[in-house]
Structure formats: structure tokens, C-alpha cells
Amino acid sequence: MPNTEYDVLFLYNERETSVSSIANELRTNGYRVFIWREDVQYGEKIDADETTILRTSTVVLAFLGTKGWGPNHIKRVEEARRLERRIIPVLIGQPADTDLLAVNGLFKDNRYVDVRKISHDAINKLIEAIGAPLEDRNTSRYDEVIRTLIDGNDDQRASILYRIKTADDIYRGALAGRLRREISQRFSLAKENDLSSATRDRKKIASIRSWMISCLIWTDAESDESRQILLNHVDAGYEQDAVVQYWTLAGLYLKQVSYLDAA
Numbered sequence: 001m002p003n004t005e006y007d008v009l010f011l012y013n014e015r016e017t018s019v020s021s022i023a024n025e026l027r028t029n030g031y032r033v034f035i036w037r038e039d040v041q042y043g044e045k046i047d048a049d050e051t052t053i054l055r056t057s058t059v060v061l062a063f064l065g066t067k068g069w070g071p072n073h074i075k076r077v078e079e080a081r082r083l084e085r086r087i088i089p090v091l092i093g094q095p096a097d098t099d100l101l102a103v104n105g106l107f108k109d110n111r112y113v114d115v116r117k118i119s120h121d122a123i124n125k126l127i128e129a130i131g132a133p134l135e136d137r138n139t140s141r142y143d144e145v146i147r148t149l150i151d152g153n154d155d156q157r158a159s160i161l162y163r164i165k166t167a168d169d170i171y172r173g174a175l176a177g178r179l180r181r182e183i184s185q186r187f188s189l190a191k192e193n194d195l196s197s198a199t200r201d202r203k204k205i206a207s208i209r210s211w212m213i214s215c216l217i218w219t220d221a222e223s224d225e226s227r228q229i230l231l232n233h234v235d236a237g238y239e240q241d242a243v244v245q246y247w248t249l250a251g252l253y254l255k256q257v258s259y260l261d262a263a
Contacts, residue, residue, distance in 0.1 A: 008130060009053050010035040011077050012063035013070035018092050019063055022115060025123045030171040031130070059130050060085045064100075064107055065093025065116075077103050088129050090115055120222040127173035142175050146182060149211050157211045165218045176220035180229055183212050189240060206241040209233075213244065217251040227259060234263050 008031055012019045023033045034053050054060065060080045080087050081103060089112035100107040113129050115122045148156050164170065187209045213233055220226050233239040233248040252263045 005032065006034040006053055006057045007031040007059065008033050009057040009060045010063065011060060011073055011080070012092075013065065013067045013073045015067040015070065016063060016065045016092060018065070018115075018118060021118055022090075022092075022123070022126070025118070026127070026130075028168075029123075029127055029173055054080055054085065055083060058086070060087045061090050061126075061130075062087050062103075062106060063090045063092050064095050065091070066095060067093070068095050068099045069102055074102060077106070081106075088113060088126075090126065092116060121224055124173060124176075124220070124223045124225075128177075132171060132174050142178050145175070145215075146178065149182075149215065150187075150208050161211070161215055161218065164215050170219070172219050176216060176223070176226060179212050179216040179219060180225060183209060183216065183229060183233075187212060189238075206244050210241075210244045210247045213248050214251045217248075217255050217257075221252065221255050221257045227257075230257075231259070231263060 008026060010019055010023060010033065012035075014036075019035060023035045026033050034057065054076065060077075062077045062080070077087070087106070089107050089110055091107065091112050091114050093116060095107075113122075113126045115126060145160055148160050152160070164175075187205050213230065216226055217230060221230060230248060230252060234245050234252070236242075236245060239245050239248070249263060252260055257263070
């Protein structure tokens with residue numbers, strides 16, 4: 001029996017094939033995922049690990065697709081309901097209407113995450129629904145990143161940007177959300193133009209915003225939320241600082257984002 005504490009337990013019909021790809025996407029973002037197909041070894045008892053992990057996992061993902069409910073699949077989801085586990089319904093195909101009504105209308109009466117098409121945006125929505133991995137929850141892991149971008153020198157900021165570009169242990173969903181909030185709130189154009197509420201010298205706010213935008217590009221440039229923010233800051237009608245416009249466009253070019261022509 002594994003002694004690892006898991007962030008997410010996958011419950012799914014064994015005939016569905018897309019769950020492994022979704023599990024890999026979550027692992028890339030720092031989650032500890034238990035998926036029966038991959039984590040129960042041949043020769044081990046089928047139910048033992050999943051039963052234990054059902055009682056201890058932070059989140060249970062209940063997948064439903066074109067194959068409908070499997071017998072063990074629906075049994076485990078019903079057990080999760082009885083145990084009052086936190087269950088997130090995830091749609092990965094188009095099931096029959098009767099399947100949507102099963103487990104007390106789990107997919108009919110509750111908001112589900114739509115991952116019928118595995119895309120950057122769909123995975124980000126799933127990550128948002130799950131919340132931060134255990135190792136990131138209730139920590140100030142990214143506070144130091146933000147502090148450095150605000151008050152560090154350019155060498156220190158460049159070091160942060162390089163780490164974001166190259167590291168594979170960053171929970172990008174959480175960091176991107178934090179960067180978007182900072183760009184849109186504390187270091188927004190409105191704050192820069194409001195002398196009474198500016199958190200730093202007005203002359204420094206545009207530079208801080210520029211570094212944060214560069215970091216956002218390399219953290220998560222493709223989600224709908226990030227795309228809108230980044231396009232705003234190459235628009236002279238929105239972003240008043242030409243240097244911020246320049247570095248935003250340069251970053252989008254270097255990243256080769258899917259919407260480069262629009263930028």
C-alpha cells in the first residue's frame with residue numbers, strides 16, 4: 001500500500017483513454033495523482049490502495065465520458081459521496097442523458113469541468129477547480145518571487161525570469177494567477193496614475209509591471225485570462241508606457257504564442 005499523500009484521486013471508466021493524458025498534465029503542474037491504471041501494480045489487490053486513497057486524497061475527480069459508468073467506477077464515486085469527499089465532476093466525452101442523472105445527478109446538478117477537448121485552457125480550468133497542490137497550499141512559496149519582482153534589482157529579476165523559463169517544479173497555475181492579480185491590481189495603470197494609492201514610486205510601477213508581464217508570458221501565456229491581459233499591454237490605447245509595450249511584444253515573440261499575429 002503506498003504511503004504517499006495524494007492531491008488527486010482519479011475515478012473513471014477503464015474504457016476511457018484520455019485520463020492518462022490528463023493525469024500527465026496535472027503531474028507536470030506539481031500534483032501527486034493516483035490513477036488505478038498506472039499506480040496499481042500487477043499482482044497487487046485491485047481495491048486495497050484505491051479504498052485507502054479515497055479516504056485520504058484531497059480531491060476526487062469523477063470522470064464521465066462516452067463510455068458511461070463502469071461498475072467499479074460508479075461504486076467508488078458513490079462511496080466518495082457517502083464519505084463526503086470533495087468531488088469534482090469532469091466531463092471527458094458525451095455520455096448518455098441517463099448517465100448524467102446517476103449518482104444523485106452528479107453531472108446534472110453540479111458544475112463540472114469540461115475537458116472533452118484536452119487543451120491548455122481546459123487544463124487550467126481543472127487546475128483552478130482543484131486548487132494548489134499540497135506542497136504549495138498554505139505556504140508563501142511565491143511571495144519571495146513577487147517581492148523580488150517588486151523590489152529586487154534587474155539582475156535578481158532576470159534570475160527569477162530565467163528560473164520560470166527553465167524550472168519544472170513550478171506550479172504554474174498558482175503563479176500565473178498571482179501574477180495576473182498583481183498586474184491588474186497593485187501595479188495596474190490605474191494605480192500608477194493615482195498618486196494617493198500607488199504602492200511604489202510611480203516611475204517604478206511601469207518597470208515592475210513590465211517584469212511581471214515577462215514572467216507571466218513564460219508562466220502561462222496561452223490561457224484566455226493571460227492572453228487578454230497580455231494583448232492589453234501591447235495596445236497603446238491601453239498601456240501608456242512604450243517600454244512596457246515593447247517588452248510585452250518582445251516576450252510574446254520569443255515565446256511564439258499562438259496569437260502572435262494579433263499581438
